[in-house]
Amino acid sequence: MTASNPSPETLLDRQCEQRSEAGYLATVLGTASHRVVLFHRGQALMNGSGLGYFDPAVLPAAPNTGTINVYLGRVRAGLSGALPEGTDIVLRVLPYDAGDLAWVPGGAEFSGYRDVAAGLDAFDTQVFVEAQAVANWHGTHTHCPRCGSPTESLCAGWMRRCEQDGSEHFPRTxxxxxxxxxxxxxxxxxxxxxxxxxxxxxxxxxxxxxxxxxxxxxxxxxxxxxxxxxxxxxxxxxxxxxxxxxxxxxxxxxxxxxxxxxxxxxxxxxxxxxxxxxxxxxxxxxxxxxxxxxxxxxxxxxxxxxxxxxxxxxxxxxxxxxxxxxxxxxxxx
Ligand SMILES: [Zn+2]
Missing domain, CATH: 3.90.79.10 (Nucleoside Triphosphate Pyrophosphohydrolase)
Structure with a gap:
């Protein structure tokens, strides 16, 4: 067998139990050491041929209402060339109408997975696929399937709850x-x-x-x-x-x-x-x-x-x- 796929090795620890705790995502976002993957209109912001993991200090504050932050996971030992072990990675999904993106770091471009997949390493592939799947889900679950009321993102971006009837909705596969x-x-x-x-x-x-x-x-x-x-x-x-x-x-x-x-x-x-x-x-x-x-x-x-x-x-x-x-x-x- 070749070593690419399917591999049981997970490169990120998703911290599934911890991320559901109130305030977990806010705590991560308050650290200087976390890194941000940016998505806009189904595309990720690249850094050269790799996925961009941006220092929050170089990014502007989340542009306006409609931005969704999702905790993607923590880098496991020795598995990413670009990021130190223990780095928390957060997906930031910009609203469809995110306004002027002139702040995007120089040379970085938004790209779709199909366009860049061939050049991604195993780590970037895994993060991109996770980010894309959960971003897609948020994009199509802004409203409750039961009553049509707006839903809000909770549990570090891994659940949405109806503001009207309290029903809970999770990313589907x-x-x-x-x-x-x-x-x-x-x-x-x-x-x-x-x-x-x-x-x-x-x-x-x-x-x-x-x-x-x-x-x-x-x-x-x-x-x-x-x-x-x-x-x-x-x-x-x-x-x-x-x-x-x-x-x-x-x-x-x-x-x-x-x-x-x-x-x-x-x-x-x-x-x-x-x-x-x-x-x-x-x-x-x-x-x-x-x-x-x-x-x-x-x-x-x-x-x-x-x-x-x-x-x-x-x-x-x-x-x-x-x-x-x-x-x-x-x-x-
Ligand atoms: Zn509802």
Whole structure:
């Protein structure tokens, strides 16, 4: 397995019990040592190619009403190159109409996760995804689903409460199943969606419906989208994906079917690949596969048994590739 995702290692301690105490967030905001991640209109303020962790002393006071502060967590030992252990990180979500942003520190720009994800390290990725998910939730839960009255942010930004009926609302996570389909001969079935270029292939995914298990959703989605029946599944791991608030449950699914039938709605085509065939297709441009740090890639490499090389990898280091091949042979021997 590669080390990227899914990893059980948490890089931030969310202080879940402490953050619910009255005054916890105010105390953190009163320290000079905390750092602020800024969000505005679904984008984060970057610092070069990394996520910006701003010293509150260089930021103006929160601009006006409508700003939401959320406690994201405390940096665990030795896990961030940029921040010392024990640093508290607070998300500041600026109101949609935040006015003049001329105070933004020089050179910093607001960017969306999809635009910068490939260049983020594991620490920034985790903080960005957490910040994005909770910011999205605040943005769509300003009013009570029961009575329509305004809600207020409490528990350091991890709960909203209706000002009228007192009902409490928490950030939601929507599970989705994502499956790498493996046939009886060991080949993998990958799908090409209408939304993509015709040489792009990936695993198949879909949301879990009410009352359904992750496994049932996986079997149903695969039958619907590529027309094969999975007789068994093994769970590999999960990944949070903040658009808008998904949790991808990754499976390897096994089928005895050899014919795939794309649904012609989402899936344009589906194609079987052997291991060497897929690696060769990726290197010669015949197949473009999901990027590293995605759970789709993790599932592919789980099936493959090692790191799938891309053209850039080979050009960058023929020697490393050869060394890797030797290691892989050793592993499979
Ligand atoms: Zn209400």
């Amino acid at each position: 929507d599970p989705a199943a994502i499956v790498a389909i493996v046939g009886a001969d060991g080949r993998i079935l990958l799908a090409n969606n209408f939304a993509w270029d015709e040489n792009r292939y990936s695993t198949v995914a879909g949301f879990v419906e009410a009352g359904e298990s992750g496994e049932q959703a996986a079997v149903r989605e695969i039958a619907e989208e590529v027309g094969v029946h999975l007789h068994s599944l093994s769970y590999v791991g999960s990944q949070a994906w903040p658009f808008p608030r998904s949790l991808m449950l990754g499976f390897i699914g096994y089928t005895d079917d050899t014919e795939a039938t794309p649904d012609n709605v989402e899936v344009r085509s589906a194609r079987w690949f052997g291991r060497e065939e897929l690696q060769a297709a990726v290197l010669d441009g015949g197949a473009v596969i999901p990027g590293r740090l995605s759970i789709a890639r993790e599932l592919l490499e789980h099936w493959y048994g090692g790191r799938l090389l891309e053209p850039g990898d080979v050009a960058a280091s023929e020697e490393a590739a050869k060394k890797h091949e030797l290691v892989q042979r050793g592993e499979s021997a």
